Amino acid sequence: MNDFVFTPAPQPSLPVVGSQQRFPVGRVFCVGRNYPWSDGQPRTAPLFFMKPASAVIEAHGEIAYPPHTEEFCHEIELVVAIGSGGADIPEGQALAHVWGYAAGLDLTRRDLQRAAKQAGLPWEGAKAFDGSAPVSAIQPVGDQGHPQRGAVWLQVNGTERQRSYLQSQLWSVAQLISQLSATITLLPGDLIMTGTPEGVAALQPGDLISAGVDGVGQIEVRVAPRAAPTEHFQRETQHD
Structure with a gap:
């Protein structure tokens, strides 16, 4: 019997295509700007940031419109599921550490992210909220191999x-x-969200998101109605 001071939260996990087993989710690493955008931003070393494992949800049904934002945005991404860990992994051996792939949404409170960038502050408030990482079922590498080509796409209400x-x-x-x-020892269960193409834009309650990575996974979710702001937040907003 484990002597915890309270019952631990359930282990976040994702379904596996063609199996009753589930993939246990550890940490979630995200990559900024991994596709060419028309603003001409030069290629630099990858920018990594994180979401908690608790942000990961299965990508179906409704997704919540998060509080404290007026610019709730979508980002479709290829998700890499790590099956064996390691540090200082050579590039030529890296794919051997991948267990599978999925499609995922890096949902973002863009207005909070913009304010954090301008102030030189961390992005967690914009990226790490509840339900901010809807992910499809994971395709095992043993079944599908490593995707090298294929479209990464997203539609909202058919557009x-x-x-x-x-x-x-x-x-x-x-x-x-x-x-x-x-920079960090990767562990089995870690996810890497590999960045999004340009075209990021705001979502509204009721919007239907259809998105996917060809040959990997597809997502269809609808944005739920906005919840009423809490009394505490209303008082803070009126004071500001």
Whole structure:
């Protein structure tokens, strides 16, 4: 019997395609700007940030419109599921550490992210809220291999907003794993969200999101109605 001071939260996990087993989710690492955008931002070393495992939800049904934002935005991404850990993983050996792949949404409170950037502050308030990482069922590498080509796309209410291709990524999956593992020891269960194409835009309650990564996974979710702000937040807003 474990002597915890309270009952631990359930282990976050995701379904596995073609199996009754589930993939236990550890940490979630995200990559900023891994596709060419028309603003001409130069290629630099990958920018990594994190979401908690508790932000990961299965990508179906409704997703909540988060509080404290007026600019709730979508970002469709290839998700890498790590099956064996390691530090300082050579690029040539990196794909051997991948257990599978999925499609995921890096949901963002863009107005909070913009304010954090301007103030030189961390992005957690914009990125790490509840339900901010809807992810499809994971495709095992043993069944599908490593996707090298294919479209990464997103539609809202039938209108396409994002489209690029895996072969257009600035940093490959192997490069991302190698560079990330140079700074932190990767562990089984870690997820890497590999960045989004341009076309990021705001969502509204009732919007239907259809998105996917060809050959990997597809997502269809609807944005739920906004919850009423808490009394505490209303008082703070009126005071400001």
